[in-house]
Amino acid sequence: MEFSYKARQTNxxxxxxxxxxxxxxxxxxxxxxxxxxxxxxxxxSRSTILPGGQLKVSHRL
Structure with missing residues (x-):
């Protein structure tokens, strides 16, 4: 399966x-x-929405 995107306006x-x-x-x-x-x-700029998340757990020495 291949996905592609062609912008309507490049200028x-x-x-x-x-x-x-x-x-x-x-x-x-x-x-x-x-x-x-x-x-x-x-x-x-191509209207692609990329969500992300991080979880940090730390201990002081």
Whole structure:
């Protein structure tokens, strides 16, 4: 299966965007464990929407 895209208009200005939401929080009172989440959305100049996400778990030594 092959997917392709042909732009209707190739002249002029093309604009995309990236939006992200980040949050981090400590799990315990001694601040040894941290958990973070990042959600991102990208819309490129060809109207392709690319969602993404990350989960971070870290421990202080």
């Amino acid at each position: 002029g200005l093309h604009v995309g965007y990236i939006a992200s939401l980040n949050t981090d929080f400590w799990v315990d009172a001694r601040q040894n464990w941290q958990v973070g989440v990042k959600l991102a959305f990208q819309n490129d």
